[in-house]
Amino acid sequence: MSDTLPPPDARRYHHGDLRNAVIDAALALLEEKGVEGVTLRQCAARAGVSHGAPGHHFGDLRGVLTAIAIIGFERLVVSMEQSMMRAAVEDRVSALGAGYARFALNNQAHFSLMFQLDRIRPDDPEFLEASGKAWQLFEREVIRRFGPRSDIKRVRDILWAATHGRASLMISGQMKRPENLEADAKLLFDTFVTTPPPSEGEFGA
Structure with a gap:
């Protein structure tokens, strides 16, 4: 049995929490910077996930x-x-x-x-x-x-x-x-x- 742990993101955002984390991040960015400040990259950074994670859940x-x-x-x-x-x-x-x-x-x-x-x-x-x-x-x-x-x-x-x-x-x-x-x-x-x-x-x- 492998001792390798899943990446931190996978452990933290199991069972759908990733979606909520991205939404929370996007809402915070929207409040702080307006709609122009909401990007997939910024959402990922704020949520602490990989750059591609928001796209996997939301498409774009x-x-x-x-x-x-x-x-x-x-x-x-x-x-x-x-x-x-x-x-x-x-x-x-x-x-x-x-x-x-x-x-x-x-x-x-x-x-x-x-x-x-x-x-x-x-x-x-x-x-x-x-x-x-x-x-x-x-x-x-x-x-x-x-x-x-x-x-x-x-x-x-x-x-x-x-x-x-x-x-x-x-x-x-x-x-x-x-x-x-x-x-x-x-x-x-x-x-x-x-x-x-x-x-x-x-x-x-």
Whole structure:
């Protein structure tokens, strides 16, 4: 029987731990350096594995970034759900918006990556499932709060665009972060209780 031990990497990352180690490394790099700072070589170095190890698990950098985006959408759903749990029934949908904004502002690089479809695999089944759950949660609560009304799908789309757009503007520094995210989201969402969105073509073609 050979006394030769497997390489340290193989001992440390047995049973799938390599995947998690690479993801943790990539998340840390994303937070520190932005998406441009996340490379397979840097992920391997940060995780303490061979240069080729991340590629064996994820195929390429897009695979790593897709895994990160999936985690982002899962955490976004948790943030929205936790925010809603603390709200009164009539404020659930605006609390959801506050949870959306809070996740975005507290995880700016991660949030940005989640919507950079040119850097990930947007047709990945796990990505579609994770992003779909976030969208379905948003849609369900908007319909619960504002439906039935004939323009509910337009209300849904405009509220998502406003929620996402405000978060993006705050991240870029073009809009100041409000002192109270819940109150800010409530002001935005409650506008649609009595005010319909603009009709098709109202602002020109």
